[in-house]
Amino acid sequence: MSASHGRPKKGSLPPGGTAHSAKGAQTSATFLLDGQPVPFDEGQTILEAARAAGHYIPHLCWHPDFPPHGSCKLCIVKVAGRHVSSCAMPAKDGWEVESNTPEMNGERRALLQMLFVEGNHFCPSCEKSGNCQLQALAYDLEMTTPRFNHFFPDRPVDATHPDVLLDFNRCIFCELCVRASRDQDGKGVFALTNRGIHKHLVVNAESGCLGDTDFSKDDAAAHICPVGVILEKRVGFAVPIGQRKYDARPIRVVAMEEDKP
Amino acid sequence: MSEAVPRKLKVATVSLAGCFGCHMSFLDIDEYLFELLDKIEFDRSPLTDLKHCGPCDIGLVEGGVCNAENVHVLREFRRQCKTLIALGACAINGGLPAQRNHLDIGHCLQAVYLSRPGLAGGHVPDDPELPLPLDKVHPIHEVVRVDYFLPGCPPTGEAIWRFLSDLIAGRTPRLDYPMLHFD
């Protein structure tokens, strides 16, 4: 679990794409991802190495700019019969890793279904629809039903900030906003509180309202939410259906293209 | 069996707590309706105005379950239809009607029929003919077993056509990536 420490800081900013990755040069360490050889540097996680070699592994709480968080489990892969979070697990030479298999994708689908029923995801009225990573993964993994019973939780929105709306109904507790606000913006506007089913996102102000913080729509945290919680006001639904990020192409294709320099 | 033309499949459709948008989208398959009608005939449906559902091969259910009558109709569909399909967002996750789920139904009715500004002498409708609303709107899979789910708000005519033609031809229905959407 201490995978975040001592991890070479690469992965995210690869001006030369896979240039660094082991084409015979420094290291010959390799694992097999669904039968395909993936070279890696010591300390690199399975997900990072896979990605650098052009293979997509689904993820929600992982982001190239931050240490792994290991909460969503969408990135689970099977190694030697065990499930591991590929975003947090350092690769090992000779491993055989299963990722894009019916079994792993079935488990990912079940995780998505739990995320959907735990919140209120009414996509037709969500400004993030078409650009949302949760929804895009559901499409790519062909999740046609939420399968479980819905919780229909009561989560009032926070519209107190002049430029940004918070719709907590869609929060998946990935803590990306928490991390971005704390580590990149130096503000610490967000936090998760409570545990288990009572876990929820809170705003760091006495009133609990975003309008009473120094949050700005130019903060990194304002643009990092993978789903439709942190939304800039007055810009929603600007892109027509059909032209949104994941309308025509699945997230596994879009994500790998975004990695290209 | 000895006949050249196979028996037509019986199809029933209904809109529960929906807006008829999915039915409109169904009609949007345009000229494919002719092709479809070579292979199926409608049983209970807003298109036939039949009030009860006989034994059917395929049941298409639009809308979630918001009142007692919806529950009865849905159970009738499940009893009578070999294959039951949740058609569209509301049948699958409650959709727009389920946006009332975090409110108290009593308060909702009072707000609409008693305390709404400009309303004089209102009362909450209590005609025994009216089906009682449920405290929450439910997706249909929370009430009966559902065989297939066709998402979309509404699903496009193209998606509905693909889905039905797969099913009628005996294939497991599967949508191409751009046809699967939740909005």
Ligand code: SF4
């Ligand atoms: S956050 Fe994503 S999955 Fe949730 S309602 Fe919005 S588009 Fe749908």
Ligand code: SF4
């Ligand atoms: S608001 Fe968005 S970024 Fe923050 S924890 Fe929730 S889902 Fe993650």
Ligand code: FES
């Ligand atoms: S991406 Fe690995 S646990 Fe979320």
